[in-house]
Amino acid sequence: MFYISEVEDYVRVDPRLFGLPTLESVRKQLDETYEEYYEKELGKVVAVVEVLNVGNGVIIPGDGAAYYKCIFKLLVWRPELQEMVYGKVSEITNFGAFIDMGVMRGMIHISQTMDDYVSFSDSGALSGKSSGRVLKEEDLCVARIVAVSHKGDDPKIGLTMRQPGLGKIEWVKEDKTKKEAEAKKAAKKEAKKEIVKEKGKSGKAGKKK
Numbered sequence: 001m002f003y004i005s006e007v008e009d010y011v012r013v014d015p016r017l018f019g020l021p022t023l024e025s026v027r028k029q030l031d032e033t034y035e036e037y038y039e040k041e042l043g044k045v046v047a048v049v050e051v052l053n054v055g056n057g058v059i060i061p062g063d064g065a066a067y068y069k070c071i072f073k074l075l076v077w078r079p080e081l082q083e084m085v086y087g088k089v090s091e092i093t094n095f096g097a098f099i100d101m102g103v104m105r106g107m108i109h110i111s112q113t114m115d116d117y118v119s120f121s122d123s124g125a126l127s128g129k130s131s132g133r134v135l136k137e138e139d140l141c142v143a144r145i146v147a148v149s150h151k152g153d154d155p156k157i158g159l160t161m162r163q164p165g166l167g168k169i170e171w172v173k174e175d176k177t178k179k180e181a182e183a184k185k186a187a188k189k190e191a192k193k194e195i196v197k198e199k200g201k202s203g204k205a206g207k208k209k
Contacts, residue, residue: 043078
């Protein structure tokens, strides 16, 4: 989920940026420092939104850079359990698929790609035995986060597409159309029963007269 986080921190501005106005040099340094930055509690930094305040600069002996105490806002994305995400299949392997969610990447184990027996085909796609559905690179999908591990530098995000409303976009549309058709069929069947029931009641009333 996306958040706007307000952060207070000392920013080390490299000497090569000293020729710029202080606010501009701090902003450039923040953009560089937080590019591709991830921290468990904060999340994945998408962008520096705004620099709210810059304090006086301090130079530490032996370090040519200047340090400024700053308050700034960051746009971050924090993966949360059960969150629905939208993305594109970036890689298919014999054990599952990797989904590019824009900000980060998640992995779907082969058993969680669809509600079917799935195999890895010679063409580099995942195929469902009964449904005939195929998942391949570049496919757009909707998935749900079911696991987040923070071991290592980057988090490992586990996804599933086996729940209702999830999966390849085409599958979701097919399931919706099928569900609507079944609902209409059931409604017609129920209406037909009601008509027969009413006719039965009318027939009995006529006999009594």
